[in-house]
Amino acid sequence: MSAPLGVEARGLGVRYGRKVALGGVDVAIPAGSITGLLGRNGSGKTTLASVAAAFRRPTSGAVLVGGEDPWENEDLLPRVLLVRESGDVLDVETLRTNLRFVEDCRPAFSREVAERLMDRFELDPDAKPQKLSRGQKSAFGIVLGIASRADLTILDEVHLGLDAPSRYAFYDALLEDYVEHPRTIVLSSHLIGEIERLVEHVVVLDHGRVLLAQDADALRVTGVSVTGPAREVERFVVGRTVLGRQQLGGTAQATVLAALADGEAAAARAAGLDLGPVPLQDLFVHLTADGAADAARELGRAR
Ligand SMILES: Nc1ncnc2c1ncn2[C@@H]1O[C@H](COP(=O)(O)OP(=O)(O)OP(=O)(O)O)[C@@H](O)[C@H]1O
Structure with a gap:
């Protein structure tokens, strides 16, 4: 049977000795989607991925893949x-042999x-992984990742x-093959601006x-960037959660959490304010900044 596999973590905890890598995580990754798994260094992304892929057992709670425990x-x-x-490849075998094995x-x-x-990544099938550059090793991992068409990748x-x-x-x-062969893809990356469109x-x-x-x-x-006369920007942000602000002379820019009704956006524009979207990367930086947890919780409630 082949069908996209979703992931569900329930109270998932993972410890490495005394270090808590995941502390009671409840989350669902929808089947048949491309999900960006984001977080600052050490936030637990690789740990979550490893448990979902059965490389590691949870310390507490559970993870389900397609409704089943993936372990063994x-x-x-x-x-x-x-x-x-x-890269989890056989270093002493050629890329061709590795491909055959997979x-x-x-x-x-x-x-x-x-x-x-x-061909696209100019990888020589007769080369051995140990002789590849770092970028070539990554490229080979990508070849395996896409060509395997695993239901959860x-x-x-x-x-x-x-x-x-x-x-x-x-x-x-990735996008081209995903459109032709839908599956669940989890993409962990710090280059949020680059993967945003995916x-x-x-x-x-x-x-x-x-x-x-x-x-x-x-x-x-849910993120809005508002720019204009400082006094108008200040008026606009009253009662809203401000993620960041800058001011240069009489002009100010603020990033706020707000789902604007049509009337509100029109009124703001009439007051001389420019409204624009906030790139995911900027939202991520604001939301994961120290002390920003309240804003993230508010965003969760606004869903
Ligand atoms: N083998 C290990 N032994 C002890 N602590 C570990 C081990 N692996 C990870 N950790 C710790 O667990 C936490 C989560 O690590 P993890 O690798 O899951 O984070 P990450 O979000 O993937 O980070 P990065 O973006 O830097 O790759 C970190 O604090 C890390 O130091």
């Missing part, structure tokens, strides 16, 4: 793939896609070391907890 689950094994930056384990693997991407910081043209080739290839759902972790989990379109319209 033979049915899920070929359908769930975690590609890590470290093809044998992955029922949905597309050799045609693999070959096309090998988790790509954890797989772009590291890739130059900008290669990263954009990766995003295009993601349909966003999960933000912060210190081992879920800061927010939301539809990306809904998230985009």
Whole structure:
């Protein structure tokens, strides 16, 4: 059977010795979506990915993949793939042999896609992983990640070391194959501005907890950038949650959490204010800044 697999964490806790990496996480990653798994360094993204892919057992609580516990689950094994930056390949075998090995384990693997991407990233099938540059290793991980067409594909910081043209080739290839073969894709990256156009759902972790989990379109319209005469900007922000503000002379700019009604937007424009969207990257920076947890909670309530 092949169908996109969703992920659900229920009170999921993971400790490394005394270190709490995930502290009671409740979150759902919708089946058949591209979800951006975001968070600052050490927030728990890799840990969550590792538990979903059954690389690690929870210390408490549970994670379900397609409604089932993934741990030692033979049915899920070929359908769930975690590609890590470290690369999980046979270092002493050629890329060609590695591809064949993966093809044998992955029922949905597309050799045609693999070959096309090998060409696209200029990877030599006769090379061995240990001889590849960091960016080439990442590219090979991406080839495996896309060509495997796993029902749950988790790509954890797989772009590291890739130059900008290669990263954009990766995003295009991922999107193209996802449209043709829908599955659940979880994309963890710090380059939020670059993956923004790909993601349909966003999960933000912060210190081992879920800061927010939301539809990306809904998230985009909850942040508003307002620019104009400082006095008007101050009037506009009264009673709203301000994520950030700047002032230069008599002109001010503020980023606020607000879902504006049509009338409010028109009134603000009539008062000489420019309203604009807030890039996801900026929202992320504001929401994960120290002391911003209240704003994130408010955003969660506004859903
Ligand atoms: N093997 C380990 N032993 C001890 N602590 C660990 C181990 N792996 C992770 N941690 C700790 O658990 C927390 C979560 O780590 P994790 O790797 O999941 O974060 P991350 O969000 O993926 O970070 P990054 O963006 O930096 O890759 C961090 O505080 C980290 O130091």
